[in-house]
Amino acid sequence: MSDAVPVTVLGLGEMGGALAAAFVAAGRPTTVWNRTAARADALVELGAVRAGSVSEAVGASPLVVVCLLDYAVAREALKPAAGRLRGRTVVNLTNGTPTQAAQMAAWVAEQGGEYLDGGIMAVPTTVATPEAFILYSGEERVFETHRAALEELGAAKYLGSDIGLASLYDLALLSGMTLMFDGFHHAVAMATSAEQGSASGFTELLVPWLTNMARLLPAFAAEVDAERTSRTTPQLTQGLDVQVSGLLNIMNASRDAGVSTAPLEPAMAALEGLLETGHSEWSAPASVRQLKTT
Structure with a gap:
């Protein structure tokens, strides 16, 4: 993939590191940055390039993928590189709200950059596997320009031009998951209240029951x-x-x-x-x- 568009990944926590590793594994030129530089060591061994600063990292690629704790941290991290965002695309995969997505999109546009917001529906170990999919919202032209790179992380699901839709669906999906887990915990507490009750045995019944109901x-x-x-x-x-x-x-x-x-x-x-x-x-x-x- 010597002609592949280079990508930069900002943030190398468990999820950000998995995203960067997926790009490297796909043969895409990948520059990485993290506030704690040592987090990039394993990725550098795989073939990534460590940037010494956010500005250097942003300047290395036309596509900048951000995966940090929250939008405030992401905005703060990008500030030193604001002058280098012109002509580049920021894909923000940080978890946040639709309002925060709109604010970040407006800020990137002020710097002359383009913006996609996203939501990762995966855990780090399933990134770049058939189980992973990632939601995106923003201008369709921008999404299509970078679709090939984004597909390397998991199935890329484009939701529409409403910049906050990916964040909204992301949080709504997590809401459904959270309530499901709460239901599981309550059900197991009931089942194991009996002397012969078994969490494992009960769950063998619960999974097919919930699967049928989900239909x-x-x-x-x-x-x-x-x-x-x-x-x-x-x-x-x-x-x-x-x-x-x-x-x-x-x-x-x-x-x-x-x-x-x-x-x-x-x-x-x-x-x-x-x-x-x-x-x-x-x-x-x-x-x-x-x-x-x-």
């Missing part, structure tokens, strides 16, 4: 979208009395088992809220609408 999500999503655009009446519903009765049984069994019901209480409050507003049936669109505050 309903695309249908729920289609109904949410349909209601937003045409107010179509949902077809996938269940009586709220059934929902409340079932959740009440889970909560009572939890109390009997000496397990906190705290993770379940927001769900019960939501069901009761639907009843109070005149609903008799549960549906995905109603639950999504209920969560929105504006």
Whole structure:
């Protein structure tokens, strides 16, 4: 890949180091920088070039990938190189909010650079494997210009020109993951309250159950979208009395088992809220609408 566009990676924590290693493994000329220079040692042995400063690192490549703790740290790191951003593209894979993405995009534009925001849906060990995908938002022309390099990190998913969309989807995906893990912890606490209960044995049942239930999500999503655009009446519903009765049984069994019901209480409050507003049936669109505050 002697004709490959060079890339610079700023930030060599576990994730940033994995991104840089993926570029090096793909044969792409890679310059790296980290505040603690020793973090680059292993990458240099693989073939990366260590930059002595952020300004040197940015100046080495037309494509600059940033992966740092947060947007404030990323902005601070880039400041000394502001004068060298003109004509370059910054791809910020730092975790942050849509508002922060818009602010960073505006700042890079003021320096004469172009900007893509991104969200990494992978752990360091899965970067550049079929399991990894990375979300991107920003100007499509900029994304297409650098698509080949970005695909070396994992499947590149372009979401659109709204600069904050990658951050929004990233955090929403992490929200779904967090609540799933909370549900897992509560379920295992219940299952292991029995003398013969086994976390491993229970989880062997939980995984296929959740996998089967996850297959309903695309249908729920289609109904949410349909209601937003045409107010179509949902077809996938269940009586709220059934929902409340079932959740009440889970909560009572939890109390009997000496397990906190705290993770379940927001769900019960939501069901009761639907009843109070005149609903008799549960549906995905109603639950999504209920969560929105504006």
